[in-house]
Amino acid sequence: MRYQFKTEYIQDIRLFRWGGARAFWTLLGVYTLIVAGLNLFMPGQMTALNWVGLGAVSAVLYTVVVRKVAGDALWYGLLGIVVLTAPFVLDIYFVSQLTLVYIYAIAGVGLMLLVGQAGLISLGHAAFMACGAYVAAIMSQQGYDLLVILPAAVLISAMLGFIVGLPALRMTGIYLGFATYAFAYIFEEVLARADGLTGGNNGMLVEMPQLFTFLDGVKIGGLELGPIVIDNEVKLYFLSLALVALTILVGINILRSPTGRAFSAIRDSEVAAEALGVNLAIYKTAAFAISAGMAGLAGALNAYFLSYIFPEAFTILVSIELLVMVLVGGLGSPLGVVFGAIFIVMVPEMVAIAKDILPPAIGEQPGLKNGVYGLILILFLIFEPLGIHGWWLKAKTYFNLFPLYKQGLFKRQKSYMVSERDR
Amino acid sequence: MDKAFEVLWRIIAGASLVAFVSPPFLFLFGVIDSSALMLYLQQVVSGVANGCVYALVALGIVLIYKATETINFAQGEILMIGAFLAFTFINILGMNFWLGALLAAGGTALVGMGVDRIIIRPMVGQPAFAIVMVTIGFGFVARSAVSMVPGWGTDSYAIERPFAADVFTWGEIAISYDHAMIVATTVVLCAALFLFFRYTKLGIAMQASSQNQLAAYYMGIPVRQIFTLIWGLSAGVAGLAGLMLAPFTFVHTNMGMVVFRAFPAAVLGGFGSIPGAIVGGIIIGIVESLSGFYLDEGIKNVAAYVVLLLVLVLKPEGIFGVVHRKKV
The missing domain is CATH 1.10.150 (DNA polymerase; domain 1)
Structure with missing residues (x-):
């Protein structure tokens, strides 16, 4: 310990x-x-x-x-x-990969707050991402400024998260996972059926958004200003970079604030938290709303990144991918989320490289990527529950304590007789 | 607040029940004609048959949950492995259908025991959520591995059955042999499981381990081996369910998605109740079948989840569930 x-x-x-x-x-x-x-x-x-x-x-x-x-x-x-x-x-390809890392990291910070900090399980985060993505796509079509679109995407997703958080007041543990999954599935079906607004299963093209449209035609000292159109990878990269920095800052701030403390109190014991004066109704729904808002932001950016969205792009596999990211990265730390995002983006690349090396009987299989995801997830959960962040921590402690580092320093403590039934 | 939810739940459940049993009476009073009634009964029958598959998958999940508090998200993939094994034994090796089915169930049971021994055992004592994620990870690996096995791959297959894919009629209701086999197998399996849990030493040991691990341990029951056997039993049931699902969804790497219909069934019945899983599965099957026929196709897809959400919000303990409260 x-x-x-x-x-x-x-x-x-x-x-x-x-x-x-x-x-x-x-x-x-x-x-x-x-x-x-x-x-x-x-x-x-x-x-x-x-x-x-x-x-x-x-x-x-x-x-x-x-x-x-x-x-x-x-x-x-x-x-x-x-x-x-x-x-x-860097090559433009790597720039877009980095952008994807940032987008995943934004959603991951939200999920980390919910799962790692508040201990509430969500198997439906893809739905919040879908919400943000569709809000962004529809509002870009109408020609709104990015300064309006992004807050709107965040707010609407957060409201959705608030609504989903309401049932969370009456259930804990994996039941919540079921509820969020059911909600996500219904939401996906609604998106597919509401074809007047969303284009249904055919999906919809996402127009490139404009930033600072109010600057159109404004002149300062002979210098003509105009809106910035986010129309190439580099601009999207900087947009995502700014937003991921903002999200991580907000995330860290929540972690150290009374809100974050209340979240972890709820995670450790709801009864004890309530006895200490934590208002469960407020904080549980707030956790969902914050988390969903961040997922919505990631979804909006993802819509611009993909430039074409359809309901099938936000299935339960995406929700699970996000959970894998948070777990492999290391639950409960913003740094871990970034590690996890890098991992999630890198695995398909690694698999693509491995395809050339492996014999074609294995390398050519379409299911290889998911198999590798699953295997890495299992290995991490069994052998390194702290995730990639755990490696980082261990390396840092090793050098800090050199030569006094002990093997059992991070040994996890097993807790027997934990029962979810009597919570 | 809880009282209001309870009342709302009773109203909804009661109204659904009344609506469900009303058509025969409507026919008696001459409101609907006999062909409409027969159509209705036809849908109910096919719903029951589908529901039996959900019930068996849910049964496997509940068996494991009751014993180890692990929610097995890989139950669908275990089912898929069972179906592929059955496909191998019956189609490729040309065995007798029933022998192949038995061997497939046995093989799947071995897979289930392996899962418990290799990936669940090291996770004992970890948070429930971590164990759930391990089973999800196993599901990914299993799907990927099955698609890599030579002769299996990502194609769809149909298992050859001794009875043709046609129907026999009962009154005006047409029942396919596949449906009949599903219902018959479910009934036989449930009876066998009931007798097993009631009258055999092993079954009683399993019940004891589920109720209180520590006490069971003190009584000399080898709890860990029992848990492995429970995983095997549950996987074997899933393997049979896979065989029975095969005529409808075909044998395919994604047939494990049925597990997401089994969770609503298990929750509706009260997670952790074996009769609840059976009843819940059949109810979900009927709801899906009826809503698909009388309402929109899209509603059929979400019907199970609407039921799930309603149950979770209004009555989280389900139909047969027991309320546990934490003592502080």
């Missing part, structure tokens, strides 16, 4: 667990000091390239010198640079 000792009062509510804000300010301070010094001694040398170079030098200096004080700002900075420059360096 691994304990984390508290050394500060704000330790477990810090937004960036490793003191990100403080690190940022120290980095900025180091940079300013160097720039000021250089300006003092070598006036007139500051070209743009030198600015960037200085930034790099100060970052390295900062890591070497002030790392002890500051923490992991460097890693955040590096990650930021990587994701911001990726679309200009």
Whole structure:
């Protein structure tokens, strides 16, 4: 068993667990000091390239010198640079794969909050994604601004989630899974039948959305502004990047807020949570609404990503895929969700590569991808319930505690006689 | 609040029951003619037959749930394996139909025992949700593996049956031999299971292990082996169900989707009640059949889930379920 000792009062509510804000300010301070010094001694040398170079030098200096004080700002900075420059360096195919990772991660954060934090099971998240996707598709057809479409997709999906959350007040455990599954199936059927609005089983084409339509024809100092049309992979990439960053930030914030605490209290014991003053009705439906809203956002982006949607694209297999993602990534952490999203997007690629290597009798099978999903899911659940995030944690602890790391540090505790019947 | 839900449930259930039994009376009072009544009865019969398949799948799920509190989402895939085994024994190897059926059930039982031993056993003590996900993972693997077996693949097959695919008539109602066989097998199987659980040592040991693992253990019952046997029993029932489902959906890697009709059946009957699973399955079958005939085809697809949602909201413990309350 691994304990984390508290050394500060704000330790477990810090937004960036490793003191990100403080690190940022120290980095900025180091940079300013160097720039000021250089300006003092070598006036007139500051070209743009030198600015960037200085930034790099100060970052390295900062890591070497002030790392002890500051923490992991460097890693955040590096990650930021990587994701911001990726679309200009990588092949367009990889850019769209990364976009898909972000889209899955958005839905995953929502599902993580619901399953990992609040302990409520949903086998119907595909329906919320479908809701967001269809809202986006229909509103783009009407020519709305993306600034209207995305909040609308989130809100409508969240309302749907609220409605689905109502039965959750009367049931727990896998029953909820059944209820959400039933709802998702009915919703899919409704989408297929409402062909006036959704095009039914033929699906509908999604028009490319516009951002900032109110800027059309606005001029500032001779510079003509106009709406941004999200019409290529790179623009969609940046849109998804911004939204996934926002979603993860919201997710982390919920985790550390009283709402998140209430969720985990519900997960651990509903009776105890209620006794401690957690209003079950409010928090259970809120968990569903938040989670569904995030899934709706992912669905809207997915609609633009696919540019063609149909009800069959949102079956239970998608819901299960999302659950697999959250579980393989590591339940209960935003970082794990991102790992899971990378995993989910990479498996088909790996399978495609493996097809060339494997003998055709196995490699050519259409069911190979799902088989690999299933196998990896089973292996993870049996041997590494903490998921990919668990590997990350173990590696980090290993280096932190070197050479004192013990084999049994993360040994899971078995709990016998847990009964779902008497909850 | 609970009281209101209970009343609403009684109203809905009562109204459905009245509507269900009313056609013969309507005929007696001359409101509908005999052909309309016969059409109705025809639908009911085919609904009962379909429902029996759901019932058997639900029965397998409930057996496992009662004993181990594991909800087996892979029951459909086990059923599919059973159907493919039957297909192999009967069509490819050319065995007698009944012998092939028995061998298929036995083979499926072995698969079920293997599943318990290899992937469920290491998960004991984990949250129920994790175990559910393991069974879902096994379902994926099974579907993928079956599609890779030479001679099976992703095509649809029909199992050769000794009785032709035609019908016999009873009054004006036409009953296909397939339907008759399903109902007969279900009845025989249920009777056999009842006797097994009632009068054999093994059956009683199984009941004991389901009711209280610890107490059963103290009484000298080898609980783990018993659980493996229960998985085998449940898988064997699923294998037979697969054989009987084959004439309608054909033997195909996706025939396991029937499990999503069996869950409403199990919940309706009260999850964890064996008679409940049978009754629930038959009710779901009849509801589907009638709504498909008198209402829209789309309604038929969702009817089972509408029933499921209604039951979950209004009466989560189902028809035969027992209410458990946690003591604090």
